Amino acid sequence: MLLSAAQMQRVDATAVEQGINSFELMCSAGQAVADTAVELLQNRSGTFLVLAGPGNNGGDGAIAAQELAGRGYQVVVVRFLVEAEAGMASGNEAELRDADRAFAQWRGVTFAYTLQQEQVDQQLREMIDQSDVIIDALFGAGLKRPLQGLVAQLVEQVNMACAKVLAVDVPSGLNGNTHGVDGVCIKADTTVTFFLHKPAHFLYPGRELCGRKTLAQIGLSKAQLNPDWPLCVLNEPDFFLPALPVLGQEGHKFDRGHVLVRSGPLQSTGASRLSAQTALECGAGLVTLASSNEALSVNAAHLTAVMLKPCDNISQWQLILQDQRINTVIVGPGNGVDAATRGCSLAALQADKHCVLDADALSCWTNTSDREQLFEALLAARYTAILTPHTGEFERLFGELSDGNDQVQPRSRLHLACAAARLVKAVVVFKGADTVIAAPDGRSAINANAPPWLATAGAGDVLAGVIASLSAQGMSAFEAACAGVWMHGQAAMELGYPMSAEHLATRLPQVVHALSPVNKKGFGETELVKR
Numbered sequence: 196m197l198l199s200a201a202q203m204q205r206v207d208a209t210a211v212e213q214g215i216n217s218f219e220l221m222c223s224a225g226q227a228v229a230d231t232a233v234e235l236l237q238n239r240s241g242t243f244l245v246l247a248g249p250g251n252n253g254g255d256g257a258i259a260a261q262e263l264a265g266r267g268y269q270v271v272v273v274r275f276l277v278e279a280e281a282g283m284a285s286g287n288e289a290e291l292r293d294a295d296r297a298f299a300q301w302r303g304v305t306f307a308y309t310l311q312q313e314q315v316d317q318q319l320r321e322m323i324d325q326s327d328v329i330i331d332a333l334f335g336a337g338l339k340r341p342l343q344g345l346v347a348q349l350v351e352q353v354n355m356a357c358a359k360v361l362a363v364d365v366p367s368g369l370n371g372n373t374h375g376v377d378g379v380c381i382k383a384d385t386t387v388t389f390f391l392h393k394p395a396h397f398l399y400p401g402r403e404l405c406g407r408k409t410l411a412q413i414g415l416s417k418a419q420l421n422p423d424w425p426l427c428v429l430n431e432p433d434f435f436l437p438a439l440p441v442l443g444q445e446g447h448k449f450d451r452g453h454v455l456v457r458s459g460p461l462q463s464t465g466a467s468r469l470s471a472q473t474a475l476e477c478g479a480g481l482v483t484l485a486s487s488n489e490a491l492s493v494n495a496a497h498l499t500a501v502m503l504k505p506c507d508n509i510s511q512w513q514l515i516l517q518d519q520r521i522n523t524v525i526v527g528p529g530n531g532v533d534a535a536t537r538g539c540s541l542a543a544l545q546a547d548k549h550c551v552l553d554a555d556a557l558s559c560w561t562n563t564s565d566r567e568q569l570f571e572a573l574l575a576a577r578y579t580a581i582l583t584p585h586t587g588e589f590e591r592l593f594g595e596l597s598d599g600n601d602q603v604q605p606r607s608r609l610h611l612a613c614a615a616a617r618l619v620k621a622v623v624v625f626k627g628a629d630t631v632i633a634a635p636d637g638r639s640a641i642n643a644n645a646p647p648w649l650a651t652a653g654a655g656d657v658l659a660g661v662i663a664s665l666s667a668q669g670m671s672a673f674e675a676a677c678a679g680v681w682m683h684g685q686a687a688m689e690l691g692y693p694m695s696a697e698h699l700a701t702r703l704p705q706v707v708h709a710l711s712p713v714n715k716k717g718f719g720e721t722e723l724v725k726r
């Protein structure tokens with residue numbers, strides 16, 4: 196599970212309400228930071244520089260500093276305070292804030308700066324240049340606005356330095372609620388975070404800025420999670436494995452669904468064939484490609500196990516949809532941005548089938564009344580449809596979206612996908628290097644296994660095929676989309692660079708095979724029991 200910065204702060208408050216000592220949490224966090232910092236030094240000697248901000252992120256840095264000094268390392272601490280607080284960090288320890296208590300325990304020298312100071316001075320510049328590992332404990336979950344003035348300059352200096360950089364919780368400048376960076380941000384080699392990862396660690400630009408990500412347990416548990424929070428997960432097999440199709444010993448091909456794919460016209464049949472072929476190879480029982488008579492022979496020349504049906508107009512399409520054995524439909528790949536694609540998409544949604552709308556089936560709603568027609572059909576559909584837009588298609592379809600949370604500005608791809616899914620009651624697969632899958636009930640998943648070479652012509656058609664295949668075999672729309680997106684990324688990883696969509700389509704069955712519970716069941720074995 197992933198938590199936003201606001202949820203993490205709520206977890207912290209709940210822990211305190213339940214009697215957990217917040218300073219002990221900070222001590223555990225600081226120790227985890229020290230452990231990770233030592234790993235960054237790779238068993239060499241060296242100097243650590245801790246840049247500590249005014250809040251608890253800075254407190255984690257102070258604990259780490261004391262821990263490192265206790266282990267014999269040379270540590271320099273620079274503390275940045277708001278002007279009113281500077282020089283205030285002493286007195287009765289019981290009354291001090293956790294961060295001040297952490298600094299009260301630090302036995303070394305602290306160089307203090309105020310955030311209002313204008314410039315990074317020579318002394319600070321030298322400390323940055325002379326350190327081997329810089330611990331960025333400036334701002335974490337409490338970042339409220341873009342970094343400016345002294346800290347903005349400081350971040351730029353750190354990013355240019357030769358030292359390794361370890362970010363505490365998040366690289367300073369990355370906003371844990373909007374998941375974005377407004378202005379400058381630390382570029383870390385490693386980020387250590389606590390209890391659970393945050394979406395900002397896996398969405399861009401955070402994924403890049405965090406470097407390697409490590410997770411430390413500090414004494415928080417599921418007891419501090421609010422069960423009403425919608426589930427947001429990193430898309431990994433553990434999440435969707437229990438939902439993968441299982442075959443019965445006596446099952447036949449109709450138990451594994453029948454996928455109908457709408458072919459493109461004569462000059463663009465390849466995309467829909469890729470979808471159809473993938474759907475079949477990923478386990479769907481039957482796949483039919485509905486093709487215009489004009490394109491029939493081109494399609495026939497390329498297909499063997501995928502069946503072909505002539506379909507020249509909407510009436511013929513509706514007739515095919517009446518076949519009760521067809522349980523899943525793909526409309527869009529190579530179909531054309533036109534009225535026929537609009538009509539076929541609406542007919543599919545009205546036919547009580549699982550629907551995957553991709554490519555042209557997302558781009559063909561060019562005016563507001565068209566879009567309203569689509570949204571009405573999605574809302575009325577018996578089964579939750581799956582939409583697979585990339586950024587351009589998403590913007591055309593959803594334009595300016597409000598997710599009802601105006602405090603979170605600007606909205607990230609995660610917020611946008613969730614808002615779109617809720618709006619049209621469909622699963623939205625918002626494709627990109629950090630594909631987000633969102634369900635209408637608020638659940639969401641961020642995918643992180645896709646390599647850059649997956650961005651290749653036809654890869655989207657293959658994705659529609661695998662998702663439809665899993666959907667046809669009985670997986671729910673959200674789980675089929677999550678599994679399909681992960682398998683798609685995994686197949687590309689296994690192939691390596693360079694790779695074409697055809698390769699991807701032929702590799703995917705191996706990924707399905709490796710994950711599928713079916714292959715672990717031992718069909719065909721006869722168990723003899725002797726008594």
Ligand SMILES: NC(=O)C1=CN([C@@H]2O[C@H](COP(=O)(O)OP(=O)(O)OC[C@H]3O[C@@H](n4cnc5c(N)ncnc54)[C@H](O)[C@@H]3O)[C@@H](O)[C@H]2O)[C@@H](O)CC1
Pocket residue numbers: 203204206207220221224248249250251252253254255310333334335336337338339340341342343346363364365389413
């Ligand atoms: N369960 C938890 O929530 C735990 C949190 N811990 C640490 O506590 C951190 C959160 O602490 P805080 O809530 O105190 O927040 P931060 O330490 O992230 O920052 C808050 C402080 O920074 C100031 N600030 C925010 N944005 C600024 C900007 N752009 N320019 C200048 N000043 C700015 C605020 O006014 C406030 O003084 C976490 O990131 C984590 O490192 C840990 O100690 C362990 C437990």
Ligand SMILES: [K+]
Pocket residue numbers: 252331332333334335362363364365366367
């Ligand atoms: K930080």
